[in-house]
Each structure stands twice: as C-alpha cells, then as structure tokens.
Amino acid sequence: MKKRYVLASGSPRRKELLQKIVSEYEVIPAEGEENSISTDPAEMVEELSFKKASEIFHKIFTNDTDRPVVIGADTVVSYNRRVLGKPRDEEDAKAMLRIISGGTHTVLSGVTVFYADENGKEQHVTFHEETFVDVADMTEKEIDSYVLTKEPMDKAGAYGIQGQFAIFVSGIRGDYYNVVGLPVARLYKEMKNLNLL
Amino acid sequence: MKKRYVLASGSPRRKELLQKIVSEYEVIPAEGEENSISTDPAEMVEELSFKKASEIFHKIFTNDTDRPVVIGADTVVSYNRRVLGKPRDEEDAKAMLRIISGGTHTVLSGVTVFYADENGKEQHVTFHEETFVDVADMTEKEIDSYVLTKEPMDKAGAYGIQGQFAIFVSGIRGDYYNVVGLPVARLYKEMKNLNLL
Numbered sequence: 001m002k003k004r005y006v007l008a009s010g011s012p013r014r015k016e017l018l019q020k021i022v023s024e025y026e027v028i029p030a031e032g033e034e035n036s037i038s039t040d041p042a043e044m045v046e047e048l049s050f051k052k053a054s055e056i057f058h059k060i061f062t063n064d065t066d067r068p069v070v071i072g073a074d075t076v077v078s079y080n081r082r083v084l085g086k087p088r089d090e091e092d093a094k095a096m097l098r099i100i101s102g103g104t105h106t107v108l109s110g111v112t113v114f115y116a117d118e119n120g121k122e123q124h125v126t127f128h129e130e131t132f133v134d135v136a137d138m139t140e141k142e143i144d145s146y147v148l149t150k151e152p153m154d155k156a157g158a159y160g161i162q163g164q165f166a167i168f169v170s171g172i173r174g175d176y177y178n179v180v181g182l183p184v185a186r187l188y189k190e191m192k193n194l195n196l197l
Numbered sequence: 198m199k200k201r202y203v204l205a206s207g208s209p210r211r212k213e214l215l216q217k218i219v220s221e222y223e224v225i226p227a228e229g230e231e232n233s234i235s236t237d238p239a240e241m242v243e244e245l246s247f248k249k250a251s252e253i254f255h256k257i258f259t260n261d262t263d264r265p266v267v268i269g270a271d272t273v274v275s276y277n278r279r280v281l282g283k284p285r286d287e288e289d290a291k292a293m294l295r296i297i298s299g300g301t302h303t304v305l306s307g308v309t310v311f312y313a314d315e316n317g318k319e320q321h322v323t324f325h326e327e328t329f330v331d332v333a334d335m336t337e338k339e340i341d342s343y344v345l346t347k348e349p350m351d352k353a354g355a356y357g358i359q360g361q362f363a364i365f366v367s368g369i370r371g372d373y374y375n376v377v378g379l380p381v382a383r384l385y386k387e388m389k390n391l392n393l394l
Contacts, residue, residue: 020363131368136382166217166374167385171328176373177363185333188364 003196004066008056009073013162017182018071021191030055030072041078042128045110048074050126057114057122069196070114075181077157079105084157093147096158101138101168105157107131107179111187115196125190129183131174133161138168200393201263205253206270210359214379215268218388227252227269238275239325242307245271247323254311254319266393267311272378274354276302281354290344293355298335298365302354304328304376308384312393322387326380328371330358335365 005022007015010029018025030052036044053072060068077084079099087093112126138146146165152158159165161172161179177184191197202219204212207226215222227249233241250269258265274281276296284290309323335343343362349355356362358369358376374381388394 017363020361136386161373164217166214166381168382169372170382170386171371172373173370174368175366176358176369184363185365185367189333189367 002066004060004068006056006060006068006070008052008070011073011181013181014073017177017180017184020184021188022197028056028060034074041076041081041083041106041108042110042130044083045074045076045108046112046126046128047110048072049110049112050124053112053114053124057124061116061122067116067120068114069191071187072112072114073109073182075107075109075156075178077105077107079103086154086156087152087158090147090153093152093158094143097138097143097146097152100133100135100157100159101143102135104132104134107133107157107174109178109181109183111183111190113187113191113194113196115194125194127186127190129175129178129186131172131176131178133169133179134171136168136170142168199263201257201265203253203257203265203267205249205267208270208378210378211270214374214377214381217381218385219394225253225257231271238273238278238280238303238305239307239327241280242271242273242305243309243323243325244307245269246307246309247321250309250311250321254321258313258319264313264317265311266388268384269309269311270306270379272304272306272353272375274302274304276300283351283353284349284355287344287350290349290355291340294335294340294343294349297330297332297354297356298340299332301329301331304330304354304371306375306378306380308380308387310384310388310391310393312391322391324383324387326372326375326383328369328373328375330366330376331368333365333367339365 005025007027008030038044049072053070057070110128114124151163175183202222204224205227235241246269250267254267307325311321348360372380
C-alpha cells in the first residue's frame, strides 16, 4: 500500500523543512492541549511530540486506507534548565532575549513518527535532538529593534535563527534545522532505517 | 556623508545574507582572477576576499562621492587540509561527496571590508570564520540522487547545506551562515565595532 505522510503540526517552518525528506504530504495540525507532565525539557518535547502524532494517527487510521506515517514535533528553548516557550507579549519577548543574550542556551526538539507496519499494526518511534546556541551580547537598543520586527512573537525563546536574529548567533553545536524546528538529518535517518521512505 | 554599501560578489546566497545586516546595498561582482599564492585554506580565503573587496573599492571610490563600504568574501571546503572548490562536472561532484561522506570537514569563509574613514582615507579589515560540518554516511544511490538535483554544481565542496543536502548534515560547530557563504554574526560585529552600520 502507498504511504500517506502527514505532518501533525501547523508550523510553516516545519512544513517547509519536511519537504527536504518527503516530496508529498498533508498537514493536519494536532488540536490537543500542549500540556506535559514532565519538567525535564527533553522528556517534555518527546511527550508532546508523541501526543501530537498519536492524536492525528488515531484520527485518520483505518485498516483499509493507505498506510499513514504521521510526524509530530515539539521544540523548546532551555536556559539553565528553565524552559522558554513562546512569548506572551512584547515585554515577555524582551525578558527572554535578555536571558539568552551573551550566553549559551539549548534548543530541544522532540519528534515522534507514528505509523502502521506491514501487518497494519501501529508502531512509533520517539527521539529528541539537542543543539547548543551561542548568542552575542545584545544591547537594549538591539533587543528593542529586534522585537519591533515582530519576528519573536510566534517562536520558542523569542527568536528565529533563520531570520533577523542570525546576526546575533555567533555559533551553534548540533543540527541547525533542529533550531528552526525540525531535526531533518536525524528524522531522515530514522525514517530510512524504518523503511518509511 | 552617506554610506554606500557594496557587495563585491555575485553569489545569490551572499546577496540574500547581507540583507540581514544592511537593508540597502549594490552588488558589483569582482572580475579579477580567483588565484591565491597561499596553500593554507584560511590564508587563501582571506587573500581572495581582500582581492575582491580591494578591486571594487578602487573602481568606485572618489573623494567627492558617498563613502563606500565594500564587502568581499570567499568560501572553501577543506578536508584533511585538501581544498575542495566548485566541482568541474558531475563526476567531480560525486568524487567530492564521496570524500566528505561519513566524516567531518571544515568550511572556511574569508571576508574583507574595505572602506574610507572620516578623512577619506582608505581602510580595511580582513578576517576568516571556520565551521566544522559532520556529514552522515551516504550511499552511492544517495550521492547519485543528490547530484541529479544539480544543486552541487555551483557550490564549493559540491553541496548546499541550505538545500536538499540538509538531510545528510548531522551537526555543525560554528556559524551556520558561514557554511552558506557569509558569516553574518561576525561580519555584523566587525562592522558595528568599526562604526560602519
């Protein structure tokens, strides 16, 4: 049976990145509450990615349709084990940028691939990737100007490495695309190993 | 006097990246031969970036015009101190990809900023940035498919990290944009320190 790839996330950045792995797929964003019982950032993103992928897999899977391969992902920024999500407003964005300015933080993405095997039995794999990001010292003026671009507002940690924030990122260690929102090299490898490509 | 920013490179990737630092600039690609007397990759990219920036600065600078700020850049891939430039043809691209598959290589970008100071006297700063790139093991089939995308043909080391090659890059250490062709964080910092922004 033909594979039916589904991205369980409405993020335009993840949508663009998944194109590097599969050429055709649908986008069906999960609607469940994004609450985690875990306080460990790595466990948290794994758990949330599992919830998203599981929700959509069970919504669309029937034994007589194409075999669905559902990808769920969740990304957080962690600084000294404190989790920074999406900013509530501009002041919150400025506060987050002051925290990450002049230091190194961690970006964690959890990913779950939910699929049906040859026998129609459901299976899944969950993993996370970690990337360390070094941010230059930012002046208050630079923080203000950056927040005025509106770029921080829909992003964990209040920045987009792929946008205007690039000038403040002196270096990273790990997968760049993990910081954008989807660890494409690891996801490709896992899907290849599971014969899902 | 108003500053006039000029990029001395015709690379569409550098053109896009410079937008993260300055909003308005011209593109005047240097035409000189890209030959270096150096065999050290870091010295080579610094020397070539200097030649490009110097050529364009001296072509456009007159004492009664706007003050030009000319940016020249050059990027190479280095593996075990062997320099990989742009591939000559598809076979050469495949050979380069076999070399970097399953290992770590270095991407070096040299940058020169050529400008006139308050007294109209010419000045310049030259630097290089180094980024380490880990590439997954690629099968011959993966190498063949990637070369068929034509993406390798105009790129040092026969790959574009921003394109389909992303699925093979398991991690980097350093500035991602340095691998794309322009180390934007370092260039922003240098231009800010020189009061050129």
